[in-house]
Amino acid sequence: MLDERAKKILIAVVESYIQRLDPVGSRHIAKKYGFDLSSATIRNVMADLEELGYLFQPHTSAGRIPTDRGFRFYVNNILSNEPKINTLLIRELTRRLEDIRDNIELMLERTTKSLATLTHYVSVASHPFEGNTIIKKIEIKKLSSSQILFNFETAEGITKRRILDISTPLSQSELNEAARYINLRFFGYSINEIRELIFKEMTREKVMCDALISKSIRLCREALLTEDMLFIHGFSQVFELPDFFNISKIRELVRAIEDKHLILNLLDELIYKSNGMKVIIGNENQIKEMQDFSIVASTYYEKDRPAGAICLIGPKRMDYAKAISMVRSVSDFITDVLSGRCRHG
Amino acid sequence: MLDERAKKILIAVVESYIQRLDPVGSRHIAKKYGFDLSSATIRNVMADLEELGYLFQPHTSAGRIPTDRGFRFYVNNILSNEPKINTLLIRELTRRLEDIRDNIELMLERTTKSLATLTHYVSVASHPFEGNTIIKKIEIKKLSSSQILFNFETAEGITKRRILDISTPLSQSELNEAARYINLRFFGYSINEIRELIFKEMTREKVMCDALISKSIRLCREALLTEDMLFIHGFSQVFELPDFFNISKIRELVRAIEDKHLILNLLDELIYKSNGMKVIIGNENQIKEMQDFSIVASTYYEKDRPAGAICLIGPKRMDYAKAISMVRSVSDFITDVLSGRCRHG
DNA sequence: TTTTAGCACTCTCGCACTGAGAGTGCTAAC
DNA sequence: GTTAGCACTCTCAGTGCGAGAGTGCTAAAA
Numbered sequence: 197m198l199d200e201r202a203k204k205i206l207i208a209v210v211e212s213y214i215q216r217l218d219p220v221g222s223r224h225i226a227k228k229y230g231f232d233l234s235s236a237t238i239r240n241v242m243a244d245l246e247e248l249g250y251l252f253q254p255h256t257s258a259g260r261i262p263t264d265r266g267f268r269f270y271v272n273n274i275l276s277n278e279p280k281i282n283t284l285l286i287r288e289l290t291r292r293l294e295d296i297r298d299n300i301e302l303m304l305e306r307t308t309k310s311l312a313t314l315t316h317y318v319s320v321a322s323h324p325f326e327g328n329t330i331i332k333k334i335e336i337k338k339l340s341s342s343q344i345l346f347n348f349e350t351a352e353g354i355t356k357r358r359i360l361d362i363s364t365p366l367s368q369s370e371l372n373e374a375a376r377y378i379n380l381r382f383f384g385y386s387i388n389e390i391r392e393l394i395f396k397e398m399t400r401e402k403v404m405c406d407a408l409i410s411k412s413i414r415l416c417r418e419a420l421l422t423e424d425m426l427f428i429h430g431f432s433q434v435f436e437l438p439d440f441f442n443i444s445k446i447r448e449l450v451r452a453i454e455d456k457h458l459i460l461n462l463l464d465e466l467i468y469k470s471n472g473m474k475v476i477i478g479n480e481n482q483i484k485e486m487q488d489f490s491i492v493a494s495t496y497y498e499k500d501r502p503a504g505a506i507c508l509i510g511p512k513r514m515d516y517a518k519a520i521s522m523v524r525s526v527s528d529f530i531t532d533v534l535s536g537r538c539r540h541g
Numbered sequence: 542m543l544d545e546r547a548k549k550i551l552i553a554v555v556e557s558y559i560q561r562l563d564p565v566g567s568r569h570i571a572k573k574y575g576f577d578l579s580s581a582t583i584r585n586v587m588a589d590l591e592e593l594g595y596l597f598q599p600h601t602s603a604g605r606i607p608t609d610r611g612f613r614f615y616v617n618n619i620l621s622n623e624p625k626i627n628t629l630l631i632r633e634l635t636r637r638l639e640d641i642r643d644n645i646e647l648m649l650e651r652t653t654k655s656l657a658t659l660t661h662y663v664s665v666a667s668h669p670f671e672g673n674t675i676i677k678k679i680e681i682k683k684l685s686s687s688q689i690l691f692n693f694e695t696a697e698g699i700t701k702r703r704i705l706d707i708s709t710p711l712s713q714s715e716l717n718e719a720a721r722y723i724n725l726r727f728f729g730y731s732i733n734e735i736r737e738l739i740f741k742e743m744t745r746e747k748v749m750c751d752a753l754i755s756k757s758i759r760l761c762r763e764a765l766l767t768e769d770m771l772f773i774h775g776f777s778q779v780f781e782l783p784d785f786f787n788i789s790k791i792r793e794l795v796r797a798i799e800d801k802h803l804i805l806n807l808l809d810e811l812i813y814k815s816n817g818m819k820v821i822i823g824n825e826n827q828i829k830e831m832q833d834f835s836i837v838a839s840t841y842y843e844k845d846r847p848a849g850a851i852c853l854i855g856p857k858r859m860d861y862a863k864a865i866s867m868v869r870s871v872s873d874f875i876t877d878v879l880s881g882r883c884r885h886g
Numbered sequence: 887t888t889t890t891a892g893c894a895c896t897c898t899c900g901c902a903c904t905g906a907g908a909g910t911g912c913t914a915a916c
Numbered sequence: 917g918t919t920a921g922c923a924c925t926c927t928c929a930g931t932g933c934g935a936g937a938g939t940g941c942t943a944a945a946a
Contacts, residue, residue: 221938234890239939257897257938431776432796435788443780443788451777566909579919584910602909602926 198248203273204231205241206250210262210270214513217438219259264478264512267490271475271516280517282525285314289529300534304427307506307526312430315519316437317510318453322463323425323503330386334378336371336415344371346419360418366411374412382416388501391420395468418457426456439511445488449509452485463505467495471502473524478512488512492519494527498534506530543593548618549576550586551595555607555615559858562783564604609823609857612835616820616861625862627870630659634874645879649772652851652871657775660864661782662855663798666772667808668848675731679723681716681760689716691764705763711756719757727761733846736765740813763802771801784856790833794854797830808850812840816847818869823857833857837864839872843879851875 198206208229212220222239225231231238242260245251250266253259262270292310293303304321311319335347344360366374382390394417431450440446452458462483466474476491486509493507506527508519543551553574557565567584570576576583587605590596595611598604607615634655638648649666656664680692689705711719727735739762776795785791797803807828811819821836831854838852851872853864 219938223938235938236890236892236940237888240889243940253939255897256940257895257936259938429799432792432799435792435795440788443785443791446788447777447780450780454774454777564909568909580909581919581921582917585918588911598910600926601911602907602924604909 198245201231202241202245203269204229205238206245206262206266207270207273209242209245209251209260210266213262214515217513219254219261221259224259264480267477267512267516268480271477271520274517274520275473275475279524280521281528282521285522286525286529289526293529293533301425303530303533304425304504304506307530308427308429311506311508311522311526312433315508315510315515315522316430316433317508317514317519318428318430318434318449319506319508320429320453320459320463321427321504321506322460322467323427330384331382331390332384334375334382334416336375336378338366338368338371344415346415348419360415362415370411374415377409377412378416387420390416391464392468394420395464426460428453428459434510437511439513448485449489452483453509458483458485462491463493463507466493466505466507467502471495473520475516475520490514490516492516492523494523496527496530496534498531503531503534546576547586547590548614549574550583551590551607551611552615552618554587554590554596554605555611558607559860562858564599564606566604569604609825612822612857612861613825616822616865619862619865620818620820624869625866626873627866630867631870631874634871638874638878646770648875648878649770649849649851652875653772653774656851656853656867656871657778660853660855660860660867661775661778662853662859662864663773663775663779663794664851664853665774665798665804665808666849666851667805667812668770668772675729676727676735677729679720679727679761681720681723683711683713683716689760691760693764705760707760715753715756718753719760722754722757723761732765735761736809737813739765740809771805773798773804779855782856784858793830794834797828798854803828803830807836808838808852811838811850811852812847816840818865820861820865835859835861837861837868839868841872841875841879843876848876848879 205225208225208231209220212224212228222235222242225238225242226233226235242251245266246253246260249263250269251260252263254261289307289310292306300323304323308319308321311317330351331348332351333347333349335349337345337347344362344366346360382393385393394413397413398417431453434440434446434449462481473492473494476493478490479487481487481489481491488511489509490512491507491509492514493505495502495505497503506523508514508523510519550570553570553576554565557569557573567580567587570583570587571578571580587596590611591598591605594608595614596605597608599606634652637651637655645668649668653664653666656662675696676693677696678692678694680694682690682692689707689711691705727738730738739758742758743762776798779785779791779794818837818839821838823835824832826832826834826836833856834854835857836852836854837859838850840847840850842848851868853859853868855864
């Protein structure tokens with residue numbers, strides 16, 4: 197589809213754009229990357245790339261900017277290469293985390309903080325909480341038209357309460373129905389198992405025939421999500437990025453992240469859907485508020501069980517190579533620690 | 542100092558400015574507030590008020606804007622009046638919190654969220670954690686040049702660990718010294734008591750003669766601070782305020798808040814220094830990043846012991862009357878709940 | 887056939903200029 | 917002490933212009 201030369205030029209354009217954050221012109225590519233071609237030739241190729249939807253011009257006399265498709269091509273190219281493990285970073289992290297190997301909370305707290313500091317992007321990690329707790333009984337009570345109360349009784353006799361805000365009102369009898377279904381379906385499973393069951397159920401019944409069952413499952417999922425631990429760092433740093441001289445984009449990001457459910461959902465899906473690295477570029481994101489951003493995410497594991505996810509959220513024009521290598525390194529590292537393996541940085 | 546008329550006009554100007562966020566001119570005051578005076582007279586009074594430092598002009602042909610001093614006058618005026626308890630808010634809160642009276646964490650979480658939603662300012666609450674835990678032994682270990690580990694051993698034999706980031710390196714022997722001093726000084730006290738002792742110690746020895754003792758106390762305080770619970774809401778809403786078309790101010794606020802220690806310190810001081818309401822306007826704030834903002838804060842109590850603080854952070858031009866009434870209502874309410882009193886909204 | 891040089895064209899961006907509008911300070915009259 | 921009137925000042929939005937950057941196209945060169 198694209199010949200070798202076009203590929204090279206496309207990648208050069210994306211790289212250039214990532215570095216300089218200005219529309220990049222043919223002359224610049226010719227000068228900086230050479231390729232033994234004149235700017236005119238490169239101009240022609242770039243025109244072709246524009247026709248194919250990889251680049252676009254903000255206006256006639258400006259250089260070109262990669263489209264989401266252009267970024268996607270670039271990222272796929274990176275991903276297909278051998279991962280460059282960032283040994284320096286790993287060594288630094290090892291040092292920082294050495295003393296708290298048994299404290300996953302602190303580890304994630306510090307890891308996200310470090311990631312944010314090192315990259316200047318927003319760093320988020322989720323860690324499903326108390327996954328092995330076995331649920332004995334669930335009760336649901338209506339508190340008001342917009343709020344319901346979940347009571348989880350665990351095998352050890354401890355009761356956990358969660359309040360959910362709901363948008364469409366449900367009657368107490370509906371809630372009783374839902375509770376009955378949930379108890380029947382999930383009795384005796386651990387929270388982790390329930391999570392997975394819910395996920396399977398939700399993908400299986402894409403056309404949910406029974407509205408109540410569908411609703412029950414969704415409610416339960418929400419309630420379990422709020423049990424997660426969530427670590428967020430680097431908010432203030434995003435402001436420093438030249439991409440966001442314009443405030444409105446940041447505002448949307450802040451709103452999306454402050455509504456923790458959105459992020460939790462996103463990472464949750466990641467944990468059970470994809471394995472390993474995932475990059476979500478701009479419009480590929482379901483969440484409207486985040487379509488001006490890109491996400492580089494990775495699941496980390498405990499033995500073979502997916503245990504949580506860690507990600508970087510930055511501008512579409514983020515330094516993907518660096519972000520991918522970092523997130524990968526960090527999540528591999530956490531996987532190793534959780535699985536009791538050692539690592540020699 | 543100010544005659545009755547000048548006071549009235551000053552208050553009118555501040556109120557006007559709070560509502561419209563534009564420099565307010567003499568004509569506007571004359572029209573809207575009357576006072577049976579012409580704009581020329583008001584102009585003269587405003588010129589006087591400017592000389593006295595209550596108002597200032599951004600430029601010759603603009604109206605006037607209150608200075609911090611002007612705001613302070615206005616706020617003192619509000620504070621000295623009978624508090625208007627916001628019964629509607631209280632009733633709403635009572636409803637929302639009815640089912641979780643025994644869960645302070647959830648209560649504060651929801652309270653801050655509600656406050657943020659209702660006011661569009663950033664809402665923060667702190668709640669010192671496990672204040673009655675009695676400390677048996679403290680150990681301090683050096684982890685690296687920038688990090689040390691605190692081990693608190695409680696009377697029940699539980700060990701709590703805290704890692705602190707420090708700026709100036711300390712040797713292990715210095716840390717041992719510090720630990721020895723802390724153990725000697727605070728043995729057998731509860732965390733709350735230690736907090737108070739530390740606070741007294743810090744104010745007493747303003748000229749800290751012994752650098753090591755001073756350092757020890759500060760370290761210990763830091764470590765205890767990180768035990769606090771902190772609730773923050775309403776970040777994204779601040780963006781909506783017309784005050785902040787200019788991004789840089791928000792950036793500073795976000796940075797200040799993301800550095801949780803700053804906020805915790807601020808609220809901590811509040812808990813032990815002032816009792817009841819406190820309003821901090823612009824430059825009155827020690828924290829540089831927050832000098833473009835105002836804070837309306839209140840301590841809440843459990844019986845007679847200060848238990849935590851709750852505050853609203855907004856632009857200097859915030860609606861103080863509303864903010865004060867809300868924060869006061871909310872903190873009174875929480876005090877009542879914590880103290881086991883009932884309230885009939 | 888592919889690449890290159892040259893050139894006219896287009897569009898943005900920063901800058902200076904301008905007039906309307908708002909608010910002031912001052913003076914003289916009430 | 918208060919008010920009306922007026923000249924003055926400053927901001928702000930809109931306009932026009934020239935420099936600069938990058939393009940697309942054409943014709944010549946490889």
